[in-house]
Amino acid sequence: MKTWKADLALLANTIIWGVTFVLVKDALHDVSPMVYLALRFTLAAVILGLVYGRKLNRASLRDGAIAGCFLFLGYLFQTTGLQYTSPSKSAFYTSLSIPMVPLLACIVYKSAPRWMEVAGIVVASAGMLLLTTEGSRIVWDRGSLLSLLCAVAFAGHIVAVGYFAERSNFETIAVMQVSTAAILAIVSIPLREQARLKISAIVVVAVVVTAFLATALAFTLQAWAQQHTTSSRTALIYTMEPVWAWITSWVLAGERLSTPGALGGLLILAGVLLVELKRPNTPEHPSVRAVSPEV
Numbered sequence: 001m002k003t004w005k006a007d008l009a010l011l012a013n014t015i016i017w018g019v020t021f022v023l024v025k026d027a028l029h030d031v032s033p034m035v036y037l038a039l040r041f042t043l044a045a046v047i048l049g050l051v052y053g054r055k056l057n058r059a060s061l062r063d064g065a066i067a068g069c070f071l072f073l074g075y076l077f078q079t080t081g082l083q084y085t086s087p088s089k090s091a092f093y094t095s096l097s098i099p100m101v102p103l104l105a106c107i108v109y110k111s112a113p114r115w116m117e118v119a120g121i122v123v124a125s126a127g128m129l130l131l132t133t134e135g136s137r138i139v140w141d142r143g144s145l146l147s148l149l150c151a152v153a154f155a156g157h158i159v160a161v162g163y164f165a166e167r168s169n170f171e172t173i174a175v176m177q178v179s180t181a182a183i184l185a186i187v188s189i190p191l192r193e194q195a196r197l198k199i200s201a202i203v204v205v206a207v208v209v210t211a212f213l214a215t216a217l218a219f220t221l222q223a224w225a226q227q228h229t230t231s232s233r234t235a236l237i238y239t240m241e242p243v244w245a246w247i248t249s250w251v252l253a254g255e256r257l258s259t260p261g262a263l264g265g266l267l268i269l270a271g272v273l274l275v276e277l278k279r280p281n282t283p284e285h286p287s288v289r290a291v292s293p294e295v
Helices: 002-027 033-055 058-081 087-094 097-109 115-131 142-165 170-192 202-224 231-238 241-253 261-275
Strands: none
Touching: 002 058, 002 087, 002 202, 002 241, 033 058, 033 202, 058 087, 058 115, 058 142, 058 170, 058 241, 087 115, 087 241, 097 115, 097 142, 097 231, 097 261, 142 170, 170 202, 170 231, 241 261
């Protein structure tokens, strides 16, 4: 009973994150990326602080702050990249973080990658190239590069949270990483951009929805769900996120992927599946016990 409820909770996360790609892209017409991130993470930090404030562990504050640095970089590259690429492409690029995790984990844990992990990375990389094609040419634009950097940062976040999970409680990591991301976003505003904010309905909705649902609620659902299901099952369910992003972008914005682009998206999903469909008796890196939120 709890297993399928956990699966439904994780599936709900993929729907929330997938839908918000389009929402955030529309909001960026009226607000600059850093201002948006500052508003989103500050509100989410307040919410998580109220929920988990009494469970904070002082010894775990540094671990949460380090995870928060990776989280901030992931959202920074993703949100900025959304200005230059479509929501569905951004979502597919972001999903590359999952097959990247084994490579980063090999560096942290000084171990060799498994053959299925290598195969998954190769297949996903081929999909990434197809996703950047326009006609017969490969177009590597700013949005593609920023989205790829986003995947690297989120992979680093997954490894960091997995590394700290054994010695830190989740509540402290959840509050600290979101709070750290909020502080970094606020400090970075004058350093990275000319602040721009037009109070509009889409901006208010985007900030509230992503702060409450895509950050505070998603963290809570994931924390509960991963007590009742495996990390591999979690990652497999999370491959639905770019699918929801594409469906939402198609319905609301009329976006259509080209044939090579659609094939590229499928190859990225196939690469993710290859990495996660390991033999059940194969020991996994501690880093894959946690899965990063993506939007």
